[in-house]
Amino acid sequence: xxxxxxxxxxxxxxxxxxxxxxxxxxxxxxxxxxxxxxxxxxxxxxxxxxxxxxxxxxxxxxxxxxxxxxxxxxxxxxxxxxxxxxxxxxxxxxxxxxxxxxxxxxxxxxx
Amino acid sequence: xxxxxxxxxxxxxxxxxxxxxxxxxxxxxxxxxxxxxxxxxxxxxxxxxxxxxxxxxxxxxxxxxxxxxxxxxxxxxxxxxxxxxxxxxxxxxxxxxxxxxxxxxxxxxxxxxxx
Numbered sequence: 001x002x003x004x005x006x007x008x009x010x011x012x013x014x015x016x017x018x019x020x021x022x023x024x025x026x027x028x029x030x031x032x033x034x035x036x037x038x039x040x041x042x043x044x045x046x047x048x049x050x051x052x053x054x055x056x057x058x059x060x061x062x063x064x065x066x067x068x069x070x071x072x073x074x075x076x077x078x079x080x081x082x083x084x085x086x087x088x089x090x091x092x093x094x095x096x097x098x099x100x101x102x103x104x105x106x107x108x109x110x111x
Numbered sequence: 112x113x114x115x116x117x118x119x120x121x122x123x124x125x126x127x128x129x130x131x132x133x134x135x136x137x138x139x140x141x142x143x144x145x146x147x148x149x150x151x152x153x154x155x156x157x158x159x160x161x162x163x164x165x166x167x168x169x170x171x172x173x174x175x176x177x178x179x180x181x182x183x184x185x186x187x188x189x190x191x192x193x194x195x196x197x198x199x200x201x202x203x204x205x206x207x208x209x210x211x212x213x214x215x216x217x218x219x220x221x222x223x224x225x226x
Contacts, residue, residue, distance in 0.1 A: 043115070043202050043217030044154065087153060097144060097167070097206075099215060101153025 004088045009106045012082075018075040020105050022088030025069040032091055033064060034099070035073045037084040044087065044101070047073065078109045113137065115218035117203050123224045124193055132188040132221045136205030143186050144215060145178055146202040154202050160186060193225045 005023040012018040024033065035047040048055055048062045050071070055062045061074040075082055087104040116135045124130050136143050141162055146154035156170040160180045168178070175193075180186040190197055200220040206213040 041219075043204070043219050044215075045217065046214040049214075085153075097142065097159045097215075098156045098170075099144075099146075099154070100156070101146075103151075103153055 004090055004102055006088050006102065006105045008103065009108070011108050011110060012078045014080060014109055014111050015077055018078040018082065018107055018109070020073040020086050020107060021070065023070045024088070024090045027068050027090050033062065033071050034089040034091060035060070035062065036087045036089065038087070039084040080109050080111065083107060083109045115203055115205055115216055117218040117221050119221060120219065121222045123226065125226050126193060126195060128193050130190050130193055130223065132201050132223070134186045134203030134218060136184065137216055139207070140205035141183070141208050142206045142213065143180060144204040145188050146204065148200045148202060148220070195225045198223055198225045
């Protein structure tokens with residue numbers, strides 16, 4: 001599976017959009033981009049995933065560049081409860097069960 | 112509905128002892144996963160079950176670690192002769208199947224401390 005690069009930390013003001021970047025320059029054609037987050041002392045929580053097209057659900061939007069080498073997770077109106085470590089994971093269909101977590105981005109939402 | 116549950120939530124043991132960690136997946140989920148998370152790191156894959164069988168145990172660090180899922184539901188992770196380096200949060204996840212896009216639903220984890 002392709003590796004990902006994320007900034008170690010980011011800050012965001014409450015109510016503003018949080019844009020979390022992820023680089024995955026070695027992604028291959030059958031690999032999906034997944035985002036999970038982990039709030040302190042809890043297990044990881046699925047947010048969203050995509051292959052080529054941009055995706056949106058009730059939690060977030062996922063923007064994947066046309067060359068698929070990077071993506072951005074957007075939390076449109078961040079709240080204090082969105083403070084968490086956000087993990088960007090690239091996983092192929094064949095071995096997708098092995099989620100390979102890096103260190104992620106610690107997003108701190110400030111009042 | 113009920114999510115993935117793990118017991119105990121915390122376990123303190125002494126070096127050399129045997130421990131069992133239990134995972135109750137979401138009802139009806141055929142796939143079950145164990146991960147281990149050390150302080151400051153992301154979770155690391157340990158083992159994956161599809162039904163009752165361990166389809167991939169390549170992440171188990173050594174033969175002191177073993178996991179079972181005898182009836183295709185509850186799973187137990189067993190650690191023999193515990194070492195201080197085994198201290199970590201052990202996470203369990205389940206998903207409906209092994210479809211390429213199935214979401215993994217994680218439990219809250221068991222924090223294991225080996226003194």
